[in-house]
Amino acid sequence: MTILQFIPNTLRHQTHHHLSPTKKSLCTATTMSFSSSKSPPPTIQNQENSSLNQENVDTKNLITQIIKYHNQTKHFFTKYSRAPHGLDWANQPDPFRRYISSPLLPLLHPTRPESPLYSSLFHSLPPSKPISISNLSQFLYDSLSLSAWKTTGFSSWSLRVNPSSGNLHPTEAYIICPPVASLSSSCFVAHYAPKLHSLELRSEIPSGFFTNFFPEGCFLVGLSSIFWREAWKYGERGFRYCNHDVGHAIGAVSMAAAGLGWDVKVLDGLGFEDIEKLMGVQLEEEMAIPDRPVKGEFPEVEFEHPDCVLVVYPSGIGEFDVDYKGLSLVISGFSELEWKGRANRLSKEHVVWDIIYRTSEAVKKPFTGDDKFVNDPFVSAGVVSGSVYKDISLHELVRKRRSAVDMDGKTTMAKETFYQILLHCMPSGSETGDKERKQLALPFRALPWESEVHAALFVHRVVGLPSGLYFLVRNAEHFDDLKSATRSEFKWEKPEGCPDGLPLYELARIDCRELSKRLSCHQDIASDGCFSLGMIAHFEPTLQNKGVWMYPRLFWETGILGQVLYLEAHAVGISATGIGCFFDDPVHEVLGLRGSDYQSLYHFTIGGPVIDKRIMSLPAYPGPEDDQ
Structure with a gap:
């Protein structure tokens, strides 16, 4: 084989483009509307054909834009994708989003909970458990919480159950849930705060939200991304990594849910506007997108981009449908709800990597309410030999993942x-x-x-x-x-x-x-x-x-x-x-x-990993801990 021959023997290092330190260029920037753009209605006689042609043109232009981003953020032997010259430690983003003055709803810290063997979950799920403060706590503990603290010298940092590129954790999570005893007497939207293993109440929502649209025993998980957390280190390629992390989070949520006998599905009939209103992360003001990377004080780039909403439901529940149109109509009124708390500031200064925000605009999903929600029966995975696995529970495994x-x-x-x-x-x-x-x-x-x-x-x-x-x-x-x-x-x-x-x-x-x-x-x-x-x-x-x-x-x-x-x-x-x-x-x-x-x-x-013995591992949370 000669497939190695194309690789050059001498490689050159990347030359980064200089970042403008001024904010002046934002004056002539385009803006992010954070809403689905619609073309004006055609004025020619054959409106149907005109609309179809315009839609094809729009789609082609958007695909061209996506491919441009993808190609621009590729690494090559001769240069890397554009990124900061070095790490700006003074402006490292806070890894923990908090909603200041939002009521705190503490969750329980499970200690050696009942948990099925990891390998067994690929063959069948255990009986579904009810939604309770205990089960909801374990679900979040085994999917999105801290798993340990690491320390060496004068430095310390946290690890989480859900992986993240560079341990930067751009993914934020929200729980949209019916009333739960000892947690909330009303249906609610809450932000998950992993450092405290607690929920921050964002809003109470209409009492019929779940009974009108979902079977009993369902709740929702919303995921969003803070692009700035990844862009701080990785520059333009950070948009890719944010979406890797969304996938890891979906996988972590799905596995933790399976351990409690719950199934998970992305509610992909909803559009961008629906999920931003559902999670309460819509922007109050439009954000200006510069025409090149710009450095300065831009707190608006710390916004959360809503990615998806997952429905968590009892396994074996059988077929059920989701009325996306009715659901979207109810969610449209969430903007009028009382939203509690304000997001904390993550950095003093920022770099606005313009192409990230143009791309995030281009890939906003519209509402596709005609899509049918399909709850496919659970299917087992293939087996060569179950003996290859250690007898390790899901809880122990996910919290020891590194x-x-x-x-x-x-x-x-x-x-x-x-x-x-x-x-x-x-x-x-x-x-x-x-x-x-x-x-x-x-x-x-x-x-x-x-x-x-x-x-x-x-x-x-x-x-x-x-x-x-x-x-x-x-x-x-x-x-x-x-x-x-x-x-x-x-x-x-x-x-x-x-x-x-x-x-x-x-x-x-x-x-x-x-x-x-x-x-x-x-x-x-x-x-x-x-x-x-x-x-x-x-x-x-x-x-x-x-x-x-x-x-x-x-x-x-x-x-x-x-x-x-x-x-x-x-x-x-x-x-x-x-x-x-x-x-x-x-x-x-x-x-x-x-x-x-x-x-x-x-x-x-x-x-086989090489363990760095200079780094000490500490418990994720104060008190008894079984997952160091």
Whole structure:
């Protein structure tokens, strides 16, 4: 194989564009309306055709804009995506959003709660538990809370159950819930404050909100992103990472819910305006978008971008429908509610990376109330050998999950373990008999669209499996297209001993340690594990066929896949790390991909961690703690 030949021997460092320190350029900036834009009605006779043509033009322009952002934020061997010259520690964003003067609703701190074995949840969910302060507390404790504090020298920082690129945590969470004894006597919207493991009451909502639209035992979880937290470190590429983190959060919420016998689904018929009103994060004033990156005091960039709302409901409840039109109509009145508290300031000064905010405007999802809510039956994942997992409960596993900083370069993995991990990465499970396509298995079933993400694997240290390049096809409908789009010399053969239900294919037998390292921004961690991978999304066709708002959703899907890889690695006794820094087009070149039909969105590595003994681990919260 000659796929290494295109990589240059000498690499140049990036030259960043200078940031303007003044605020003057904002005077001529465009503005963010934070509302869905609508074209004026056509004035020609055939209004229907005119509207359709205008819609096609608008869609094409938006796709062009998204692809421009995506290409502009790629890393290349000769330069990296635009980012700060160095870390501005004086303006590091506060990792904890608080709503000042909002009433605090303390939650319980579970100590050794009943929790099913992690591996059992992929086969069936336990009986559903009722919504109570105890169960709601455990749900948040096992999904979005702090998991530990780390300290070394004079520095200390917190870790959370839900992963985050750079431990920056741009994702905020809201609970929209019916009355809960010992918590609230009314239906309410509350912000989750992980540092205190408490809810901050934002508003009381109409008493019939849940009884009119959802079955008994349901509540909602809203997720939003603060772009500034990621952009502070990663610049323009931060929008990508925010959406990775949304996906990780959806995965974390889905797994924690499963442990309580609850199912989860994104309410994707709602539009951007619906979810911003539902969570109470709509802006009072428009934000000006500059025409280039600008540095200064811009507190408005600390706003929360509403991403999605999840409905959490008892598993096995059967089919139920959601009246999106009626729900949207009720939510439209939430702007008139009394919203308590004001958001704290995160930084004194900021950098406004203009392209992030233009892109976030372009991908706002409109209301699609004609979409039908589908509660698909739970489908089990495939099994090679359940013995590969430690007898570890979900609660213990999610709270001990960590991102490895380094890997030892010697830990190996049995191929049975490798195959089992990949079976849990499949969206459709094992019971339907159909080819992989629909997302029916845990935790991918939270997403209402068919899978659009695959994985190119660099296998380094899997005993019984030749080192080389492999491909995991997670949507069978893409197989022929992928085979024709990639290098003609690739084998596309099932490896020996691969389970029938696992669509894994060997492409080439090579020692790809150095290759995977170079592709992942020269990071040893990509080559020192048992295997690493790049998540390859069905890209431009998805934007064209499903809508431009699928751009962030593709990253959500990669984040959920990454969440599974994190948990799987820890469940078999090793570790993992998400890799956001990789050279985009060189990855495509290795695979032979051209154009924008497929794009690499996220990398990951799994292997034996190297523990830094200089760093001390402390409990997440004061008092007895079982998850250091």
